[in-house]
Amino acid sequence: MTNDWQNGAATPAKGAVQLRLADTEAFQIEAGRANAMSSRVYMMLLITDGVGQGLLENREAALLQGACLMLHPLAICRLEAGEAGLTGYRFEFDTAGLQHSAASMTGLATLDDWLVSWVHQFGDSAGGMLLEAEQLHRSRIEGDELERLERQIRFQSLLLSMLRAYRSSVAGEHSQRQAVARSIEYVRAHYAQPMSIGRLADMSATNRWRYTQLFKEETGQLPVDFLNTVRIDKAQELLLLTGDKLKQIALAVGYSNEYYFNRKFKQKIGITPGQYRSRNSGKTRIFAPFMEDYLVALGVTPILQFFHREWGRQEYLGLYGVPDFDIVGDDCKVLSSHQPDFILLNEGHRRWNLEQYSRISPVFKIPFAGEDWRLMLRSIGNVLGRQQEATAAVERLERQIAEARFRLGRHSAKESVAVLRISGQSIVLYGGGDCGYTGPLLYRGLGLTEPDLVRRLASGVRRVSLSLEELQELDADHLFITFEGEEEGRALLDSGVWKSLRAVRARRVYEVDFLAWMNYGVLSHSRKISDVLQAMGR
Numbered sequence: 447m448t449n450d451w452q453n454g455a456a457t458p459a460k461g462a463v464q465l466r467l468a469d470t471e472a473f474q475i476e477a478g479r480a481n482a483m484s485s486r487v488y489m490m491l492l493i494t495d496g497v498g499q500g501l502l503e504n505r506e507a508a509l510l511q512g513a514c515l516m517l518h519p520l521a522i523c524r525l526e527a528g529e530a531g532l533t534g535y536r537f538e539f540d541t542a543g544l545q546h547s548a549a550s551m552t553g554l555a556t557l558d559d560w561l562v563s564w565v566h567q568f569g570d571s572a573g574g575m576l577l578e579a580e581q582l583h584r585s586r587i588e589g590d591e592l593e594r595l596e597r598q599i600r601f602q603s604l605l606l607s608m609l610r611a612y613r614s615s616v617a618g619e620h621s622q623r624q625a626v627a628r629s630i631e632y633v634r635a636h637y638a639q640p641m642s643i644g645r646l647a648d649m650s651a652t653n654r655w656r657y658t659q660l661f662k663e664e665t666g667q668l669p670v671d672f673l674n675t676v677r678i679d680k681a682q683e684l685l686l687l688t689g690d691k692l693k694q695i696a697l698a699v700g701y702s703n704e705y706y707f708n709r710k711f712k713q714k715i716g717i718t719p720g721q722y723r724s725r726n727s728g729k730t731r732i733f734a735p736f737m738e739d740y741l742v743a744l745g746v747t748p749i750l751q752f753f754h755r756e757w758g759r760q761e762y763l764g765l766y767g768v769p770d771f772d773i774v775g776d777d778c779k780v781l782s783s784h785q786p787d788f789i790l791l792n793e794g795h796r797r798w799n800l801e802q803y804s805r806i807s808p809v810f811k812i813p814f815a816g817e818d819w820r821l822m823l824r825s826i827g828n829v830l831g832r833q834q835e836a837t838a839a840v841e842r843l844e845r846q847i848a849e850a851r852f853r854l855g856r857h858s859a860k861e862s863v864a865v866l867r868i869s870g871q872s873i874v875l876y877g878g879g880d881c882g883y884t885g886p887l888l889y890r891g892l893g894l895t896e897p898d899l900v901r902r903l904a905s906g907v908r909r910v911s912l913s914l915e916e917l918q919e920l921d922a923d924h925l926f927i928t929f930e931g932e933e934e935g936r937a938l939l940d941s942g943v944w945k946s947l948r949a950v951r952a953r954r955v956y957e958v959d960f961l962a963w964m965n966y967g968v969l970s971h972s973r974k975i976s977d978v979l980q981a982m983g984r
Contacts, residue, residue: 489517490537497528507565512572625650638700734790739967762962862897864922870934882908897922925949956981
């Protein structure tokens with residue numbers, strides 16, 4: 447490595463300092479330590495030749511000709527040269543001299559607001575930048591004031607070109623990623639149709655190689671593997687929810703050949719479709735995180751119950767003696783030690799990264815029915831071979847809804863009711879009669895009235911976040927509130943805005959259990975009905 451690597455100044459531009467790393471040589475840079483006199487010393491590295499690896503703030507990147515690394519103050523970067531070595535130019539610059547013009551151009555307070563650490567491969571577009579860097583390197587010897595001014599202007603021009611090119615590439619990549627995300631949803635919706643990588647790439651206006659790369663970054667799988675996963679997931683659903691023959695199921699999920707379907711299913715699940723169907727009927731050692739409500743309603747006790755460090759557990763289910771499973775902190779070893787026969791997941795598995803549990807026992811992803819609790823309960827009943835218990839549970843809740851509506855009567859039905867979920871970060875208003883954890887039950891089922899604010903802001907949506915100004919407009923006669931966390935958000939109750947609300951002034955505010963109300967389950971709805979009857983004096 448040349449001694450030039452150690453040199454340089456923290457002026458806006460003093461010229462390019464050449465760097466050279468020999469065979470497999472590595473070097474660690476700490477940008478902010480290059481000049482202890484300033485907290486705004488940035489470093490820019492432009493690779494001119496060779497191959498290597500860069501590690502910038504735990505992000506790895508290949509370094510080729512045309513690669514650029516931007517390091518903000520105090521950034522730590524490690525460079526490692528390949529067998530051919532690595533050469534390039536290093537620039538150090540202090541943004542103090544650039545602040546006024548940058549603030550005028552961008553409307554931001556300082557240039558530091560948009561200069562962040564990044565690594566980018568400019569490739570073919572880097573030719574002019576490399577040439578300009580070479581010219582700056584040649585002119586690095588001190589000259590008169592005009593020559594120093596010229597170097598500074600040329601450096602700023604180079605910096606501007608690089609930032610423009612980087613911003614343009616980032617915008618283009620964002621657009622590409624959006625197109626790939628749309629194609630992923632297309633695969634999920636049209637899995638039964640013939641499709642190819644070429645066709646999906648064309649739909650995304652992306653070349654095949656780049657499409658495959660972005661697809662894997664988004665899903666963790668290659669497109670063909672992802673399509674097979676979606677098809678096998680749907681096949682599992684049909685095997686347990688229907689009595690269709692294997693040939694019918696193969697065709698329904700996109701396989702024209704039953705034998706090929708059998709082979710792909712066994713590769714993915716480890717057993718044949720027929721074995722899967724017979725083994726998973728009537729299993730009793732079940733793990734179903736956040737779906738325990740439905741299991742208990744069907745008379746099934748899970749081997750573990752959902753637990754979240756901030757939300758707690760679903761106490762209203764009365765699963766005393768059933769061990770907790772920390773959905774964030776526990777791992778496969780903990781689950782494996784309880785030897786589940788069967789793992790039942792809904793769409794929340796993506797949020798909690800629960801697909802990893804397929805290594806322990808067969809996993810079935812139940813179609814998420816959301817507000818349609820009847821369909822959800824019957825689907826789970828079909829999977830567990832408890833169709834009669836599902837029918838009985840549906841009938842029980844329907845009777846409870848009808849009786850509660852009668853008890854509330856016409857007088858209570860005229861009084862408006864709203865539900866708020868409060869945390870330290872937000873105030874959430876739950877939606878109207880068709881959407882959300884509460885709307886279909888309170889407004890459609892029990893016949894209670896939606897406040898004007900619900901009709902105006904939350905019609906047709908599950909929930910909306912309210913500003914303090916919007917909260918002030920909430921004219922509900924009754925408020926049911928729940929807190930996300932033990933203490934978060936309770937400061938709101940001491941505010942003038944809160945004390946001015948109609949329901950607060952009338953002392954018609956009722957705090958309810960978080961997980962009992964933030965749930966679509968059958969027993970959750972039963973608990974809500976009981977809370978409403980108790981709160982409204984009926």
